[in-house]
Amino acid sequence: MPTPKMTESEIITYLGKTSLPTLLVEGDADAGIYRWVERQLGIFSGSILVCSGRDVLISIYKRRGTFPHGKIAWLADLDMWRYSSPPADLAGIIFTAGYSIENDLYADSDIESLLEPAERSQHARLLGVVCRWFAFEILEYQAGRTALTASHINQVVDFAVMDISAVFRAFRSFAEPDATLVNQLVSDYKLQLRGKTLLQVIVKYLSDSRRNPKYSYGSIIELCLKLYPNNRYIHRILDEARVCLS
Secondary structure (H helix, E strand, O other): OOOOEOOHHHHHHHHHHOOOOEEEEOOHHHHHHHHHHHHHHOOOOOEEEEOOOHHHHHHHHOOHHHOOOOOEEEEEOOHHHHHOOOOHHHOOEEEOOOOOHHHHHHHOOOHHHHOOHHHHHHHHHHHHHHHHHHHHHHHHHHOOOOOOOOOOHHHHEEOOOOEEOHHHHHHHOOOOOOHHHHHHHHHOHHHHOOHHHHHHHHHHHHOOOOOOOOOOHHHHHHHHHHHOOOOHHHHHHHHHHHHHHO
16 A cells, blocks of 8 residues: 655645544654554554654644544654653653664664674774764754754764774764763764664674675665564554554
């Protein structure tokens, strides 16, 4: 079943008219995840509407008084609120446990078992470097400055020396973050490190040209989703959604 794509105004108009239970999600990736789980478990019969990002979903949520009788579950990524907390006026939105839906998929999987022993060691070393950088960005965010968390690891890391690159250090005026925060990230990286970054780290090794078989970003997402259908984080979201739609 294709997922409807509408503008913000069209979604609001739709929600004011429909009697169907509706899941409102941030984007296509989220819709694909929840639609697949729904097909497997038969837990939902209604519409999944895709917003063009979290800001649009939140904007629609804040206008929910214009369609007070709809049965709606609002599903969104925590993003940087993982390191603070969502605003109190968004209490009706169901947020991911981790930074994003990719984190929730990854964290309750055993996808890292695909790594060979040598790859595991390299993977752990790269995670340490990436967590140092990401801790710096968290501190920038908490200080009210712009955090560039969407930077690709290929921009951040000099793989020849396995450290944060000199160019990136200069670009970001990088300063070593507090070791306590870095250790917190390392110990809980599956939920705390930005999901797309988390996947970039493992794909760095699983897609290596010398490797057979190779796995892409998309295939890792698919494996996390389809090999681990009893994912507790996904089920927590769906359980809360079921309450909203009842």
